[in-house]
Amino acid sequence: MQHYNHNDLLNMNARYRVQLMNSLSGFKSVNVIGTSNAEGKHNLAIFSSVFHLGSSPALVGFIMRPDSAARHTLGNIQQTEQYTINQVSESFWRKAHQTSARYLANESEFNQVDLTPDFINGVDAPFVKESRLKYALTLREIIPISLNDTQLIIGEITHIVCEKEAIKDDGYIDIESLDTVALSGLDSYHSTQRLSRISYAKPDKHSVDISLNGDIPDNNPVG
Amino acid sequence: MQHYNHNDLLNMNARYRVQLMNSLSGFKSVNVIGTSNAEGKHNLAIFSSVFHLGSSPALVGFIMRPDSAARHTLGNIQQTEQYTINQVSESFWRKAHQTSARYLANESEFNQVDLTPDFINGVDAPFVKESRLKYALTLREIIPISLNDTQLIIGEITHIVCEKEAIKDDGYIDIESLDTVALSGLDSYHSTQRLSRISYAKPDKHSVDISLNGDIPDNNPVG
Numbered sequence: 001m002q003h004y005n006h007n008d009l010l011n012m013n014a015r016y017r018v019q020l021m022n023s024l025s026g027f028k029s030v031n032v033i034g035t036s037n038a039e040g041k042h043n044l045a046i047f048s049s050v051f052h053l054g055s056s057p058a059l060v061g062f063i064m065r066p067d068s069a070a071r072h073t074l075g076n077i078q079q080t081e082q083y084t085i086n087q088v089s090e091s092f093w094r095k096a097h098q099t100s101a102r103y104l105a106n107e108s109e110f111n112q113v114d115l116t117p118d119f120i121n122g123v124d125a126p127f128v129k130e131s132r133l134k135y136a137l138t139l140r141e142i143i144p145i146s147l148n149d150t151q152l153i154i155g156e157i158t159h160i161v162c163e164k165e166a167i168k169d170d171g172y173i174d175i176e177s178l179d180t181v182a183l184s185g186l187d188s189y190h191s192t193q194r195l196s197r198i199s200y201a202k203p204d205k206h207s208v209d210i211s212l213n214g215d216i217p218d219n220n221p222v223g
Numbered sequence: 224m225q226h227y228n229h230n231d232l233l234n235m236n237a238r239y240r241v242q243l244m245n246s247l248s249g250f251k252s253v254n255v256i257g258t259s260n261a262e263g264k265h266n267l268a269i270f271s272s273v274f275h276l277g278s279s280p281a282l283v284g285f286i287m288r289p290d291s292a293a294r295h296t297l298g299n300i301q302q303t304e305q306y307t308i309n310q311v312s313e314s315f316w317r318k319a320h321q322t323s324a325r326y327l328a329n330e331s332e333f334n335q336v337d338l339t340p341d342f343i344n345g346v347d348a349p350f351v352k353e354s355r356l357k358y359a360l361t362l363r364e365i366i367p368i369s370l371n372d373t374q375l376i377i378g379e380i381t382h383i384v385c386e387k388e389a390i391k392d393d394g395y396i397d398i399e400s401l402d403t404v405a406l407s408g409l410d411s412y413h414s415t416q417r418l419s420r421i422s423y424a425k426p427d428k429h430s431v432d433i434s435l436n437g438d439i440p441d442n443n444p445v446g
Binding site for chain 1: 224225226227228229232235236237238239240241242243244245246247248249250251252253254271272273274275276277278279280281282283286288308310311313316317320321322323324325326327330335343356358363364366368370371373375377380381382383384385386387390391393394395396397398399403404405407408409410411412413414415416417418419420421422423424425426429430433437
């Protein structure tokens with residue numbers, strides 16, 4: 001096993017360190033965030049830090065870096081308090097990655113990378129038509145993280161749009177069937193293969209495999 | 224496409240809603256966090272919210288829910304200010320899931336689920352021997368999120384232990400070669416298949432596939 005101690009980490013080449021550190025948390029979600037500014041100009045940017053924060057209220061968070069190429073995303077969210085989060089799937093992951101280039105404020109990433117803005121009533125921020133699972137949010141809070149000058153952006157979900165067939169009987173969405181991709185490090189994209197869904201863990205019994213719809217097989221009782 | 228509006232979301236069955244909301248962010252990382260209390264009693268708990276926060280300083284965050292079965296994890300971190308994060312791989316994902324059961328404070332999850340505590344000099348918190356990529360952290364900050372009574376726990380990495388062969392020339396760690404798993408929803412585990420690594424995006428050119436070691440092929444120049 002390779003062992004890096006604190007001194008090794010502090011003295012590491014900066015680019016090597018960034019690659020290494022970005023590999024540690026495990027697989028990351030891949031989403032593009034759509035916004036408009038007050039004049040209705042669209043913006044689209046890829047984020048690997050979108051995470052579930054709570055179900056009731058339905059809250060989702062993501063991290064904004066101070067030097068981010070996605071700086072227009074934050075400005076637009078502060079202006080309009082609306083944004084969309086769109087899962088990235090196999091059919092457009094290269095285009096999604098390309099949104100991370102430092103385009104100018106007057107260039108729409110939708111045009112630059114050839115993705116299609118799409119709209120629903122009541123939401124000014126653009127969705128990505130090519131995305132198979134997407135939702136709109138209203139800004140709820142921006143929490144500054146002074147340790148490294150990042151910000152945690154928290155929004156509440158107001159609309160969800162998803163391919164119907166992917167939503168299973170118990171509410172689970174089969175995002176693998178939507179070809180949603182995962183990221184490792186900064187630049188490695190992955191498709192997935194399900195190992196299994198598994199039942200809720202209890203102290204006195206082992207969890208068992210459950211069906212895609214969430215059913216516990218009769219011949220393998222957990223109760 | 225299925226469209227849920229805000230009213231639909233507010234009136235949704237609670238269990239259905241939890242499954243649905245947990246599916247929205249995309250694939251999640253799967254890690255088990257090892258801690259000890261002041262008396263040296265070990266604890267191990269699974270988390271799907273571990274995320275990269277920054278490389279310099281090397282910061283990693285995760286979310287603690289108020290009603291979590293992992294409540295002992297937070298208490299231990301507050302007592303000792305040390306913890307380990309261990310990537311979950313295919314060989315022990317079922318055992319990792321089982322740590323989410325509500326064991327009593329005096330029951331070690333290591334014993335209950337049959338995983339092996341492992342130690343290095345200078346770190347009192349237990350690593351998971353079976354994990355192929357793991358690191359120790361010192362607590363840096365706990366940020367309360369009042370919107371839903373959760374907490375963001377931020378630690379700085381002090382040691383990294385990883386299988387040598389997985390660390391590539393540019394610092395990228397091939398976590399797929401470590402059989403690291405990903406999660407969707409609350410209970411669906413997945414292995415991965417690499418689509419490609421891809422070069423840093425620039426406005427005036429398209430990104431190209433790069434090698435696992437981070438090399439840009441000569442016959443496909445981006446410069």
